[in-house]
Amino acid sequence: ELERMTNKMNQAVIVTSKQGKILSVNTKVAELLGKRTDYLVDKSHDVIFEDFENESNAIMQYYKRLNASELATIDAIKTTDNGEMSYLRFESVTDTKSNLLITTIFDETEKMSLLEKIEYQNSINFIGQHIATLVHEIRNPMTSLYGFIQLLKGEAVGETQRMFTIMESELKQMDFLVSNLLNFSKPQKLLFEYFCFKEMVKEVIDLLQAQAIMSNTLLTFQCNEQQSFSIRGNKVRLKQMALNLIKNAIEAVDIDGRIIVKLTLVDNNIEF
Numbered sequence: 001e002l003e004r005m006t007n008k009m010n011q012a013v014i015v016t017s018k019q020g021k022i023l024s025v026n027t028k029v030a031e032l033l034g035k036r037t038d039y040l041v042d043k044s045h046d047v048i049f050e051d052f053e054n055e056s057n058a059i060m061q062y063y064k065r066l067n068a069s070e071l072a073t074i075d076a077i078k079t080t081d082n083g084e085m086s087y088l089r090f091e092s093v094t095d096t097k098s099n100l101l102i103t104t105i106f107d108e109t110e111k112m113s114l115l116e117k118i119e120y121q122n123s124i125n126f127i128g129q130h131i132a133t134l135v136h137e138i139r140n141p142m143t144s145l146y147g148f149i150q151l152l153k154g155e156a157v158g159e160t161q162r163m164f165t166i167m168e169s170e171l172k173q174m175d176f177l178v179s180n181l182l183n184f185s186k187p188q189k190l191l192f193e194y195f196c197f198k199e200m201v202k203e204v205i206d207l208l209q210a211q212a213i214m215s216n217t218l219l220t221f222q223c224n225e226q227q228s229f230s231i232r233g234n235k236v237r238l239k240q241m242a243l244n245l246i247k248n249a250i251e252a253v254d255i256d257g258r259i260i261v262k263l264t265l266v267d268n269n270i271e272f
Contacts, residue, residue, distance in 0.1 A: 012105035052076035087112040135182045169210040198229040204242045223263035
């Protein structure tokens with residue numbers, strides 16, 4: 001009769017005798033604990049915690065409240081077979097008339113997952129705020145440096161002017177990376193627009209020429225200047241993709257190597 005009643009309940013219910021032996025479990029318990037009902041019945045009450053990671057102090061406090069006929073609760077965590085975390089909350093109370101211990105199990109996994117997502121999002125927002133402040137602090141001296149380089153470059157000649165050109169290019173690359181960092185710190189809509197993929201690649205190559213020169217690497221670009229390479233997409237992300245690919249190539253190639261960035265149009269599809 002007890003099993004029939006508890007099986008109709010939506011909650012997982014365990015009935016334990018005063019001596020600590022499990023008398024009855026409903027089908028919901030088997031689902032949450034991943035154990036057969038016939039395995040649990042007649043076992044010690046402790047068996048419900050055997051697959052969970054609990055601190056001994058928490059378990060001691062749980063049994064201490066039970067002995068005092070108080071509502072005893074304990075949160076338990078276990079790793080499932082697929083490597084995910086499962087969070088269950090056990091609430092137990094002693095019925096003094098029947099001398100039975102009634103334990104209800106609540107699945108808190110979805111709730112904990114949501115809390116973790118909220119905490120993660122709060123951390124991201126906190127980092128984003130500090131990134132925005134850091135970016136502005138970096139850009140201030142960069143603006144001054146860029147201005148001085150422009151003044152000195154106008155008076156320089158020969159090799160000195162080339163070195164200033166490299167420094168100017170490096171500052172442009174830093175500004176590009178800092179801008180991407182600032183975009184990361186702010187909520188951005190994924191905007192799609194039409195733009196020239198060829199011109200975008202040229203911009204990236206110009207940014208990375210200084211790094212290629214420092215590695216004694218010849219970085220060249222090949223494409224049909226007569227063809228249109230118009231594309232609809234998110235320019236910021238595609239530019240970052242091109243930057244990463246070419247940067248990885250520069251880092252991977254041997255010294256005095258050569259990198260050819262080729263852009264072709266095949267059946268109206270851009271090959272990069």
